[in-house]
Amino acid sequence: MATKGNGRPRRPSITDVARRAGVSVGTVSNVLNRPDQVTPTTRERVQAAIDELSFVRNASARQLRAGTIRTVGAIVLDLANPFFTEVARGIEDRLAPDEYTLMLASSDEDPEREARYLRLYEEHGVRGVLVTPSQGSLETILALRERGIGVVLLDATTAVEDVSSVGVDDVRGAALAVEHLLDLGHERIAFINGPDSIRQCVDRRAGVVAALVAAGRDPADVLTEVTVGSLNADAGEKAMHELLDIDPSRRPTATFCVNDFTALGALRALRWADVRVPDQMAVVGYDDVAIAPMLTVPLTSVHQPTHTLGWTAADLLLREAAADGDTEHQRVLFQPELVVRTSTAGP
Structure with missing residues (x-):
């Protein structure tokens, strides 16, 4: 494996694969993205080079070239709380089939921390954000929409008509x-x-x-x-x-x-x-x-319904992203249920 100037291993590039297989960079790209356009013999030679070099494509660079970042950001109140861990699993289960990646953070119920993560997500070019608001004002969160980033409120209700939310009564x-x-x-x-x-x-x-x-x-x-x-x-x-x-x-x-x-x-x-x-x-x-x-x-x-909360919020966000803003916003409100166990009895 090649090394950088500091002596650390350098990640194999598509150019390295092309050189090892004796083909052009364009041919390697076709094998990765349009394999039907490459002959079986050439595909096998390129795949062998990929295996030998342990090459892994740079998805971020590919998405940047295509103009689409397949990443969603989520901010919850406290990741140490099992409730939000279960919600996050629901989000992941909805994002995975569409090959989206989840960036997850805790606001720790701190509006300033929440705003900092929102800024970082925007800098990373996320496709949208799911947020459990840490305070009553939604000004910072909703301002993202004006800059082309989709927003869905998670485990929240809102009277704002043009924003989607998923919550429980x-x-x-x-x-x-x-x-x-x-x-x-x-x-x-x-x-x-x-x-x-x-x-x-x-x-x-x-x-x-x-x-x-x-x-x-x-x-x-x-x-x-x-x-x-x-x-x-x-x-x-x-x-x-x-x-x-x-x-x-x-x-x-x-x-x-x-x-x-x-x-x-x-x-x-x-x-x-x-x-x-x-x-x-x-x-x-x-x-x-x-x-x-x-x-x-x-x-x-x-x-x-923790898993359903996360899944539904992520689904709304992806639907709105696919519609490129031309969609009807939804406010989904689930009904809770009491589960009686042995921690309660008469006085």
Whole structure:
């Protein structure tokens, strides 16, 4: 293998293949892209040279010459969250048949970090972006469309008519969780929620309140809300410790967590405090990630179609890219389901 000036191996080029096979660069190109235009004998000779040199075509250069970059960028709130890992798999499964590559990043719920990745994706010439917005304003995200980059909002809803989105009815999902706890007989319910800069947290709180009001309960009497800064297990654990500091006579007997990640932390705090689940504290999560039924106490959770969310968002983006902007934007809203397991029971 040839080396660069710094002594490192140099990637074999199409010119190296042509020289090894004793043919023109154009012939090698035809073997790679239009093999039917090359005689079988020549194809075999070129393929032998490719194998000997371990040649791999430079797809980026080829796409640049063709004027089409087959790459899609995605930004989610937190890749450590299993929910977004499962969503990302759905995206990949839709992109793969069309030979698109996925560039994936976490905003960590930080608008500045989100904007930085959007800029990097644009510099790389992605065909479009899928974004779970980290704040209420969509100005930075939607500005990409003016520069020819397709946008689909992922795990989000929007009132903007000319942008596609794929999400879940989080108001209804949270209401399902609270209705379940009320049906079990819980009179004091805690809600571990995230910052109101995240749309899902706002919608899920609205669902909690709506369910209480519909049941004829005063949220001020029933609900204890603890707001955390991040939607992760450590935040959920800290929030549960706050709840356990409440006098047992007034302490909630059930906790609804804004997502399964915070629920994992809440369960960890309960285990360390020797508080039995569900006998002394019922716990409900949200997302129904793959590990929810595998926990020591299987977690009752609001199920979201994670794989379908990612697949559908990627499909909308590819359809809009193929239509070159001449398409009707869609807002897809899936309905959640409550999956009851052994982490919930009556008080």
